[in-house]
Amino acid sequence: MMLQIQGIRKTFGGLIALNDVNLEIDDGEIVGLIGPNGAGKTTLFNIINGVYPPDEGRVLFQGQDVTAKAPYRMSKLGLARTFQIVRPLSELSVLRNVMAGSCFGREDRPIGEAAEIAMETLSFVGLANRADALAGTLNVAQKKRLELARSLAARPHLLLLDEVLAGLNPTEITNMVETIREIRHKGVTILMIEHVMRALMNVSDRVTVLDYGEVIARGTPDEVSNDPRVIEAYLGDPKIAESLGSKA
């Protein structure tokens, strides 16, 4: 088992961001994490990679209890993530950005080897020809690929992807989905948050749905998209519409 999330609860002041969340991910799976705005998806990512500790519950990574372990330690253990808002080191070259990922990753490479790994990774994501460009000069799609390359250069066992498709045009989405499949073929397990539903449903083996901090459904893409609770979470409570209808 790659990841086990057990009974996670997280509150911010009076707000319950996550409540009794359980999730298991097998080796080699692609699991989608969806839910309406504010459902708690990114908070769950932040708990998995140790940005903040949960109030309750445990995170097991490859069987080891890693609850609240700092993000840089998680990276050494083989957990990498991308961020929804990409923030490359704009004044450094694309290559150096990716080297940073390798230097602080699972294999703890010295800087010379990191350059080699970074270059390989850039070829893999299709950015090799921009290796010497300053990261700040890349366009949106290229920055998303750089973000991916930085995380991959850490040679993770498990990769958390936070909206890597957001802001891409349809062709770029198709290409990125293909890249995600290739990453899995290399043996990396993937947990991804995504709002581009067609792509997510297409690439995920299983999907977990959060709403108001709780898991409301889990299953294959087909199962969850036909689940009445999921439909209600996305399209609204039909009872409210009925109560209006009776007065209108």
Added chain:
Amino acid sequence: MAKLEVQDISSGYGEQQVLWGVSLSLEPGKLTSLVGSNGAGKTTLLQTTVGALKAWTGSVRLDGHEITSIPAHRRPELGMVLVPEGRQLFSSMSVQENLEMGATNSRARTRIDSNLERVFEMFPRLKERRSQAAGTMSGGEQQMLAVARGIMAEPEVLMIDELSLGLAPMLAVNLFEKLLALKNMGLTMLLVEQNVQLALKISDYAYVLREGRVFIDGPAGEVAANQEVRTAYLGV
């Protein structure tokens, strides 16, 4: 003639394109809703329509006149008014002061008093709380105030972004009833609403956006019966 006609709009933020050739048209006196999942481009479309975001391509026409190049702050004067997402009230100012801030355009300014009376009649709760600081009211009351402030501008086209977000169901229903009352007075409205079932119930016409494009549009009843709507939200 359409009250508001948005034609072939593309726009976005920085280099990030969000809308890809979106067209929509509001019939006078009708309530039109705009629905679609997170990131579909609803708010971007409203912001571009009111001129807060620049249209990369395409045009916006109000009563047949092209207004694409008229700056956002001059559009309320033409009757185009947006109630923004998250209300954007002046939270330390009183309810009445907030309402008066809605009436700063030259048309509405001269009739502040009669318009105040009108919105107080429509929202008695706001009258009771006229001296209270806006930020100290409940979420539902604040949303009420945001809509009322929009009405103070004497809109001919009122656009509302996320009316019911974060509101308890009964409060949402209450606000929707007010919208129906406004419609009966002949106001043209465009509503972005996360509760799709609710939006389709009260609208005359609806547009479903997906990934920055119009995916489905039609009379609200037909859209409500269309199984494809779910696809726009859930992908399959």
